[in-house]
Amino acid sequence: MSNGLALLSIFVLSVFIGFEVVSKVSTTLHTPLMSGANAIHGIILVGAITVADRADTNLELGLGIAAVVLATINMVGGFVVTDRMLEMFKGKPRVKKEVEITGGEAK
Amino acid sequence: MNQNLYDVIGLAVAACFIMALKGLSSPKSARRGNLIGAFGAFVATDLVFFAPGMTHHHKWWILGAIAVGVLVGVPAARQIQMTQMPQLVALFNGVGGGAAALVAIVEYLKLGSTASTPVVLATVFTVIVGCISFSGSIVTFLKLQEIMTTRPVIFPGGRFVIAGTLLGVLGTAEWVVHSLGNTSITVMAILALLFGVLFVLPVGGADVPIVISLLNAFTGLTVAASGYVLQATLLIVAGTLVGASGTILTRLMAAAMGRSLFGTLFGAFTAKPMAAAATGEVRTVKSGSPDDVAILLNYAQRVVIVPGFGLAVAQAQHTVRELADLLTSRGVDVAYGIHPVAGRMPGHMNVLLAEASVPYEQLVEMDEINPTFPQTDVVLVVGANDVVNPAAKTTPGCPIYGMPILDVASAGNVIFLKRSMRPGFAGIENELLYDPKTTLLFGDAKDSLTKVVSALKAL
Secondary structure, eight states: OOHHHHHHHHHHHHHHHHHHHTSSOOGGGHHHHHHHHHHHGGGHHHHHHHHHHHOOSHHHHHHHHHHHHHHHIIIIIHHHHHHHHHHTTTTHHHHHHHHHHHHHHHO | OOHHHHHHHHHHHHHHHHHHHHHHTSTTTHHHHHHHHHHHHHHHHHHHTTSTTOOOTTHHHHHHHHHHHHHHHHHHHHHSOGGGHHHHHHHHHHHHHHHHHHHHHHHHHHOOTTOOHHHHHHHHHHHHHHHHHHHHHHHHHHHHTTSSOSSOOOOTTHHHHHHHHHHHHHHHHHHHHHSOOHHHHHHHHHHHHHHHHHHHTTSOGGGHHHHHHHHHHHHHHHHHHHHHHHTOHHHHHHHHHHHHHHHHHHHHHHHHTTOOHHHHHHHHHHOOOOOOTTTTOOOOOOBOOHHHHHHHHHTOSEEEEEEOHHHHHTTOHHHHHHHHHHHHHTTOEEEEEEOTTOSSSTTHHHHHHHHTTOOGGGEEEHHHHGGGGGGOSEEEEESOOGGGOTHHHHOTTSTTTTOOOOOGGGSSEEEEEESSSOOOTTOOOOGGGGSTTEEEEESOHHHHHHHHHHHHHHO
16 A cells, blocks of 8 residues: 555545544533644644654745644643533533433423 | 555554544544544654655754754644634644645745646645635734734625635736746735735624634645655545545534535625614613622522633633532532634633633533523523524624524623623624623622622622
8 A cells, every 4th residue: 555545545534533532522512622622633732743853944944843843732721621521521421411300200 | 664664654654644534523532533633643754754765865954953853833732722722723823734734835945847747736725725824824923913903804895805816826827837936925915915815804803713723724735745745645634534524524613513615615705784773773781780690690490501712711701610610509500602613712601711720511502502591590691692692593694693692682681791891803883782681790700700699799
C-alpha cells in the first residue's frame, strides 16, 4: 500500500470511529464533550513544535512560535476547563436512576 | 528515537484520544475520559521532542512558547466563571484553528516546486479553514460575551458580499496552488479571515452554540489536514476524530434545539427583520410583590422552578436552592424543569446547578416535565425567557420557531422573575408575559429570591 493510501485509510477509519463514539450521548454532556473534543484538537501543538523546530528563517520561526503558544492555550486550557465542568458531575449516574424511579411513580 | 518506537507510542496516544471521547459520552466515565485525553496529549507533546529528525535548533524558543501558553491557558480556564464558559470554549477553539493555520502557512513557505499537488491542496485547505475557524470563533466569543449585539447582523446585500468573499477565497486558493508565493497566501488568509467573520455575523444569539460546535469540527479537520502535510499519523487520527464527532455533536445539538443545521447557518440570508407586532400599543402586565409570590408558592401543592441564564448571571443558584428547601419542608412538591439548552449551551444549566449543589434528583428534563405542567400549581421562571416562549410554537418565521419549549403556559400560575421587560437572548417578545395568569416580579434574580424567601419565612 502506498503511503498516501495508508493515510487515506487511517482517515476514513477515524471518521467512522468518531461517528460511532459520540452517537448516543445525552444533552447533559454535550457541553463537556464539545469542550473535551476541543482540547483534543489542541494536539496541533505537535505539528506546531515540528514546524518551529525546522524553521530556517526568522519569519518561519516567528510564525511557528506563535502557533506553539496558541496550540498550547488550546490544549492545556481545554483540558483544564473540561475537568472543571466534569468535577460537578461526580456521583450523578447513581442518583439519576432514582429520578427515573420516582418519576415513574409520580405518573 | 527509533521511528518504529515513535510510531507505536503515537498509536497509543491515538488510542487514548478514542477512549477519551468514548468516556466523555457517559456521565460515569466522563471525568476519567478527559484525564485520559490529557494524559495522551501530554505524552505526545513530550514525545515530539524525541522524534526522529528533530534539529533542536530552537528548543528554548519552543519551550518558552509552551510556558507562555500554559501561563495564559491555565489561569483562564481555572478562573473563568461557569456562566462564561461557553465563550471560553469558543476562544480556545479559535486559537486552535489559528495555530493550525499558522502551521500550514509555515509549511507552505517551505514547500518547494517538488511538492505534490495533494500536499499543496491540503496546506491550502488548512490555511483557509483554520482562518475561518479563528475569526468565526472570535465573533462567537464577542456575541456570547455580549460585547457585540447577539441579534443576527444582516446588512443589505449581505448574502452577495458573503458569496463574493467565498469566491474570492477560492479564486486566490487557485492562485496560491499554481504559483507558490508569499503575496498570494497572505491575500488568501485575509480573505478567509473575513469570510469567517461574515459567516458568523448573521447567526442569531440562540444559535451560536451550534456554530461553536461546527467550528470545533472544522478545526478538527484542519488538524487532520496538517497531519497529512506533516506526515504525522497522530494528527490525522486526532483531527479526524474531532471532525467526525464534532459533526455528529453539531447535529445532535441542532436537533435538541429543534433547528435544522442548514436553517441555522443560512436562515439569516433570507430572513427579514421581523416587523414589530402591535407597535405603539401599550400592553399591561401584572406585576406582584415578593409577598404575593410567597403566598402563591406557600399554598401550592406542586411548584416547578424553571432556571435560565439570568439565574446564573445573578449568582442566585444558592438562593433558589434555599427557597426550594424551604418549600419542600412545608410539604410542597418541588422540581426543576431543565430545558436542554437552558443557559447558553446544551447541558450548561445542569453544570451551573450542580455547582450550587442542587440535589440532582430534583432536576427533571424537558420531556419528562412537560406532561406534568397541567398538574402544577405554580411555575417559577427565574431569569429564563426563550425556553418558555410560546412563540416557538405559534409564530412561524420567528427565530426560535420549532424549538421545543417548556410548556409552562399549561400550569395554574406562572411567575416570572425578570430584570426588565427586555426580550431574551434570541431577541423575541414573549406573549406569556401578558397572560392574565402570569405575575411578574421585577429585579435582580438573587435580590428577588432573597425577598421571597424572607416573606415565606414570615408566613
